[in-house]
Amino acid sequence: MTRLVIVVEKATDWNVYYPSAHVVSALDYLREPVGGEEERTHVINLCRNYKYLGTGYYVSLLAEARGHKVIPSVRTVNDLRRKSLYGLNIGDLNQKLGQALPAGGRDTVDFGILLYFGETAQPELRDLARQIFDAFPCPLLRVEFERERVWQISAIRPLGLQALDDAQEDAFATELDRFSRKLWRKPRSRRHASYDIAMLVDPGEAMPPSNKKALKHFVEAGKLLGIDVEPIGRHDYQRLAEYDGLFIRETTASDNHTYRFAHRAEKENMVVIDDPTSILRCTNKIYLNDLMSSRKLPLPRTEIIYRDNSRLLTDLGERLGFPIVLKIPDGSFSRGIVKVEDPAALEQAAATLFQHSALLLAQEFLYTEFDWRIGILNHEPIYACKYFMSRGHWQIYNHGAKGAARSGGFETLPVRDVPAEVLKLALKATQPIGDGLYGVDIKQTAHKAVIIEVNDNPSIDAGVEDAYLGSDLYLRIMREFQRRLERKRMGLGRRR
Structure with missing residues (x-):
């Protein structure tokens, strides 16, 4: 059974809303005996403030001690106490804010909005509001913005019900109803x-x-x-x-x-x-390249090139030989990867990819009919596949094909049938990363086997990777x- 409890600091804080059996005072909640083991309890803490060792703080603290799911949690309360604590978490949010509010988008140099369970009346800031709520889950937040050269978040503060005017009380009631219904869905x-x-x-x-x-x-x-x-x-x-x-x-x-x-x-x-x-x-392929290199594991010949040092492109062809493969660090499924055949194509492709990343990987091109993919779980191989290149293309996935991206064929085989050097290399590649589920891509030529990348989220499709097991x-x-x-x-x- 699931129980919803809405905690207010004083009973009068709820006077403007309809009476509800879910609403209890903070004192009553703090005094109540702990519920049964089988009872799931969700607590929405609407105390006037969450000051350290204050009433609101203790509501969240004891809720967690009782095994209740509470919003805000003690961690969120602590994170919001000082900007020196939560400021570390808003760098990415400020980047998102720059997209939502261009530098000249408003006449004022500062303004604020209210968030009700991550929702706001400002359409252009709704995505940002949800991300703020994800980072700091709290029923009521005031977010303040300021502009110097660009907009940035200057403060995030929790609010109590007593701070709302009539229109804000209506907005809060709507979002409380919506949020509490989410807690009840699919028990x-x-x-x-x-x-x-x-x-x-x-x-x-x-x-x-x-x-x-x-x-x-x-x-x-x-x-x-x-x-x-x-x-x-x-x-x-x-x-x-x-x-x-x-x-x-x-x-x-x-x-x-x-x-x-x-x-x-x-x-x-x-x-x-x-x-x-x-x-x-x-x-990030650049991190992986350094990690594998530091372990002296075999890789294609690779160089890192920098947007601010284009001179490295000048004799790259002489060092690696054409064709050269250029990669953005965070591409996936063969996206963000370009093969270039000559210096002119290299310069053009690099200019395009540098729009997405300050650093690029340049690698020698090794043609093989297929790439090995070895699935590793907790340092043990669990499946093996050969992924063949897309017909008429040099990659497994051809994103330039008309319509949806096309991929080549595959062959799934027992791990015991994988060449020993390939299997050993796959296990060595995951050793410094962790004990999770990985897919190691390896190219095997007549002369060597090299690591192409390690995937933390490998493909497991019915009819492909499970074709043998x-x-x-x-x-x-x-x-x-x-x-x-x-x-x-x-x-x-x-x-x-």
Whole structure:
């Protein structure tokens, strides 16, 4: 059973709203006995302020001690106490603000808005408002902006109900109703499942890491092990702490919501695949290149070129030989990668890619009919595929094809049939990254095998990567979740 509790500091704070059985005073909440073990309780703390060791602070503190899901959490309360604490988290938000509010977009040099559960009446700031709420989940926030050369966030402060005027009270009531209905949707029972795992997916993604049939197989594999695997989306951020684990099946990036989900799940002491460290290490090719080089692992001959030092392009062809492959650091699925045949094409392609990144990778071109993909989970190989180049193209994915991007064929085979040098290299490549789920791409020529990249969110599609193992592939991944969850329950932590 799920219970919703709305806590106000004084009963009179609720006088302008309809009476509700969900509303209790802070004193009554602090005095009440802890609910039963099976009762899920969501607490919305609407105290007048959250001053350290004040009434509002203790409501959130005791809610967490009782196992209740509370907004704002003590961490959020502490983060919002001083700008010196939360200022570290608003750098990315200021970049988003620059897109929403051009430098000359307003006559004033400062202004503020109210956020009601992450919603605002300012249409141009709605995306930013949701991101602020994701970073600082609090029922009522006042966000203040100032402009020097560009707009930036100058302060984020929690508010109490007593600070609202009539129109703001109406807006707050609307968003409270909407938010509380989210808390009631799809109640999940633990009677048949030992653990609950949230599987982050994007139904609208053009090239997701798992197709719909594979996602269904993950859910089915979880059921066989007593694990409830529930697909969630980017707007379910506030529900994340309800789960025991997070499985990301959406293309990851360090600058989007997938990283925020992973980071928060790790803070909540959940089992996470992909963990935030793996996302950071794998999604930037320049970092990976340095990491592999420092371990003396074989790579294509590679150079880093800089937007502010174009002279490096002059004799790049002599050093690497044409053709040369140029890559932006955070491209995925063969995007942001260009092959150039001569100095003129090199200069033109570099100018285009430098619009997206200050640094680029330049690599020697190694032609092979296919790339190896070795799936690694917790330092053990679990599947192996050959991905063949798209017909008439030099990459696996041809994004220049008419209509949707085309890919080449594939061959899935037992891990035991993989050449020993390829398998050994794949395992060495993931060793310095972590113990998560990875896909290692390797090119094997007549003379050598080299690492192309390590993917933190490898493709697992029904009919492709599972072509040899079938349902056992999904069971192996869910069993690893189960193993980690059991160890966490016993207080043993992760195996290194």
